Amino acid sequence: MPEPSTTPRPAIVIASEQHGAHLLDEFGRYARDYELHSTTTCEQTTDLLTELVAASAPVALVVTDGDLPDAHPYEAFATWRRLVPTSKRIVTAPYERFLVQSAELRPGLATGKYDAYLLMPRGVRDEEFHGAVTEMLSEWGSTVAAPEVDTVRIVAPTLDPLTSEIREYCVRMGMPTRYYPPDVPEGLEVVQAYEGTPRWPLVRVLHRPVMAPTSAREVGHVMYGAPAQLDVEGVVDLAVVGAGPGGLAAAVYGASEGLRTVVLEGEAIGGQAGTSSMIRNYLGFPRGVSGMRLAQRARNQAIRFGAQFCTGWQVEALEPGVDGAPHVLRVEGGGVVQARAVVVATGVSYRKLGVPGVEELVGRGVNYGSAMSVAREMEGYDAVVVGGGNSAGQAALHLARFARSVTILVRRDGLEATMSQYLIKEIHYNDRVQVHPCCEVVDGGGEARLEWLDLRDTTTGEVHRREAQGLFLLLGAEPHCDWLPRDVARDERGFVLTGRDVPWQAWASGNQPPEALATSLPGVFAVGDIRAGSMKRVAAATGEGSSVVPLVHAYLAPAR
Structure with missing residues (x-):
C-alpha cells in the first residue's frame, strides 16, 4: 500500500446562493480526490479562499453561478483570481437563465475572466458538463499540481x-x-x-x-530505444522527419491511408507548439488545449493507425535515391531508415539572444521557449518574456498564474501586428502582466542564477536595470535543415522552397514546377514552419501535414 499523502487534498469551491445544494450534489463524484466546499456569497467565498491559501491547501477549481447576491461574476473572479491565480474558473447557469445571461457573460471568456460558461446539469449523468469539468481539472493537475507519482x-x-x-x-x-x-x-x-x-x-x-x-x-x-537498437526494417512508404503539428498530421493521414509510416523526432513530440501552455484558437477545442496534450493525442492517434515513432532520433543526413531507389535517412547514433517518400517537418527553433551574460545563465533562470516545467518555480518572482508572437502571449499568461509579475518586452511599438487579438485582450485584463514596447535586453547576470536584466529603450537608447528571476526568450524562427542535401532548394534564410517558389533552374521535370508542397528533390516534401512562406500557425501546419499525403500517394502511384 502506498504511504498516505500529507499534502492537503485540492479544493473545489462552489459559490451559489440558489443552486448550491444541487451543484454540491453534482460534484459529489469528485469527493474522493477533492475537498468540496460550498458558499452562498462572494464575501464568504473570499474568506474561504483566504483560509485555504493560509493553510497551503491547493484550490483546483472555483465554480459560481451568475446570480451571487453581492457581486457580478466579473467582479467576483477578479477578487478570487488575486487570491488563487492558479485555479480554474467556471460560471454555470440553470437552463432558464443560460440564454438570458449568455450575451452578458460569454464576453468574459474572450478576456480570460474565467475558463468556461456551462449549462448547469439538469439530470443525472450529464457527461457533457462533467467532461468540461474533468478536462479543466486534468489541465490544472498537469500544469499546477505536483505529480502524485513520478515516472x-x-x-x-x-x-x-x-x-x-x-x-x-x-x-x-x-x-x-x-x-x-x-x-x-x-x-x-x-x-x-x-x-x-x-x-x-x-x-x-x-x-x-x-x-x-x-x-x-x-x-x-x-x-x-536507441537508434542502433531499433533500425527500421525494409523500405517504408513514408518517413516523416519532425513531430510538430505538421509532421504529426502527415503521420496520422499517411498511416490511416495505408502508407507504412515512420516518424523520426530528435527532441520531444510537439515541436515548438508542444511548449505552448494553452492554445485557445485551435479548431474544436473551445476551452483550449495545451500544446503538449495536443501533440500526445495526435501521436496516439497516429500509432493507432500503425505509424511507428522513433523519438530521440536526430536525422543527420538525407541521401537522395537514384534511379528509383529509396531515399536514405541517416540518424545520429547509427540508425538508418530507407523511405520511398520523405516529408520534412522539422520546424524552427527560437533565435539566440546573443548576449553573453544572459547566455551563460541558460537553465538557471534563462529559458528558450515557454519552459512549462519551470513555471511553478516562478511563484513570488518577477518574470520577463521576450517576444511578440502568440507563443510569447501564451507563455506570459501561463506564467502569470505563478509569478508575482510578468513583463512582455517587444521591439515594436505594440503587440497588435504580431499577436492574436484574443491573447491581447487576455493580457490587457490580467493585472499581473505588463507590456513594455520598444524595449530589448542588452545584459543580464546573477550569482548562482538570473537576478537582474539591463533593458534598453530602442527609441531613446536609455538603459535601465531591473530585477528578474526568470527570462523566457521567444525570439522568432530559425530553420532546422542543415542535414538536407543541396538538391533541396532553400531561400536566403534557409527555409525550404516548395511548389512555384522553387527556382525554374531546379525544376526536376524541366518544364513545370513541383507540386504545392513538393521540394526540388523528387519524393521529398516540406510542411509547416520549415517551409518558406508558411503561415507559422498550428492549424496551418496541421493543414499542410494532411494535404501533403495525397501528393505522396500521387508520387508513389507509378511504383506501387
Missing part, C-alpha cells in the same frame, strides 16, 4: 542547464516528472541505487537502472 526522478544538487533540459523534455513527453536534491529521502534513494560515483544529474526512468545522462536525448533512448 521519472531527476536528482541533482542544483537546477543546472542539463538538469533543466532533461526535466523539460520529460514533461513535454507527458511523463510525470519530479526533481529532487540528493539529500532528501527520494533523492538519496536514487543516489544509492546508482552504481559508481554519482555524476549529476542522475535519472531514474520507471524501474530501469539509474543513469547519468549527458543529454535529454539519452533519456529518450532509454524510454523509447
Whole structure:
C-alpha cells in the first residue's frame, strides 16, 4: 500500500446562493480526490479562499453561478483570481437563465475572466458538463499540481542547464516528472541505487537502472530505444522527419491511408507548439488545449493507425535515391531508415539572444521557449518574456498564474501586428502582466542564477536595470535543415522552397514546377514552419501535414 499523502487534498469551491445544494450534489463524484466546499456569497467565498491559501491547501477549481447576491461574476473572479491565480474558473447557469445571461457573460471568456460558461446539469449523468469539468481539472493537475507519482526522478544538487533540459523534455513527453536534491529521502534513494560515483544529474526512468545522462536525448533512448537498437526494417512508404503539428498530421493521414509510416523526432513530440501552455484558437477545442496534450493525442492517434515513432532520433543526413531507389535517412547514433517518400517537418527553433551574460545563465533562470516545467518555480518572482508572437502571449499568461509579475518586452511599438487579438485582450485584463514596447535586453547576470536584466529603450537608447528571476526568450524562427542535401532548394534564410517558389533552374521535370508542397528533390516534401512562406500557425501546419499525403500517394502511384 502506498504511504498516505500529507499534502492537503485540492479544493473545489462552489459559490451559489440558489443552486448550491444541487451543484454540491453534482460534484459529489469528485469527493474522493477533492475537498468540496460550498458558499452562498462572494464575501464568504473570499474568506474561504483566504483560509485555504493560509493553510497551503491547493484550490483546483472555483465554480459560481451568475446570480451571487453581492457581486457580478466579473467582479467576483477578479477578487478570487488575486487570491488563487492558479485555479480554474467556471460560471454555470440553470437552463432558464443560460440564454438570458449568455450575451452578458460569454464576453468574459474572450478576456480570460474565467475558463468556461456551462449549462448547469439538469439530470443525472450529464457527461457533457462533467467532461468540461474533468478536462479543466486534468489541465490544472498537469500544469499546477505536483505529480502524485513520478515516472521519472531527476536528482541533482542544483537546477543546472542539463538538469533543466532533461526535466523539460520529460514533461513535454507527458511523463510525470519530479526533481529532487540528493539529500532528501527520494533523492538519496536514487543516489544509492546508482552504481559508481554519482555524476549529476542522475535519472531514474520507471524501474530501469539509474543513469547519468549527458543529454535529454539519452533519456529518450532509454524510454523509447536507441537508434542502433531499433533500425527500421525494409523500405517504408513514408518517413516523416519532425513531430510538430505538421509532421504529426502527415503521420496520422499517411498511416490511416495505408502508407507504412515512420516518424523520426530528435527532441520531444510537439515541436515548438508542444511548449505552448494553452492554445485557445485551435479548431474544436473551445476551452483550449495545451500544446503538449495536443501533440500526445495526435501521436496516439497516429500509432493507432500503425505509424511507428522513433523519438530521440536526430536525422543527420538525407541521401537522395537514384534511379528509383529509396531515399536514405541517416540518424545520429547509427540508425538508418530507407523511405520511398520523405516529408520534412522539422520546424524552427527560437533565435539566440546573443548576449553573453544572459547566455551563460541558460537553465538557471534563462529559458528558450515557454519552459512549462519551470513555471511553478516562478511563484513570488518577477518574470520577463521576450517576444511578440502568440507563443510569447501564451507563455506570459501561463506564467502569470505563478509569478508575482510578468513583463512582455517587444521591439515594436505594440503587440497588435504580431499577436492574436484574443491573447491581447487576455493580457490587457490580467493585472499581473505588463507590456513594455520598444524595449530589448542588452545584459543580464546573477550569482548562482538570473537576478537582474539591463533593458534598453530602442527609441531613446536609455538603459535601465531591473530585477528578474526568470527570462523566457521567444525570439522568432530559425530553420532546422542543415542535414538536407543541396538538391533541396532553400531561400536566403534557409527555409525550404516548395511548389512555384522553387527556382525554374531546379525544376526536376524541366518544364513545370513541383507540386504545392513538393521540394526540388523528387519524393521529398516540406510542411509547416520549415517551409518558406508558411503561415507559422498550428492549424496551418496541421493543414499542410494532411494535404501533403495525397501528393505522396500521387508520387508513389507509378511504383506501387
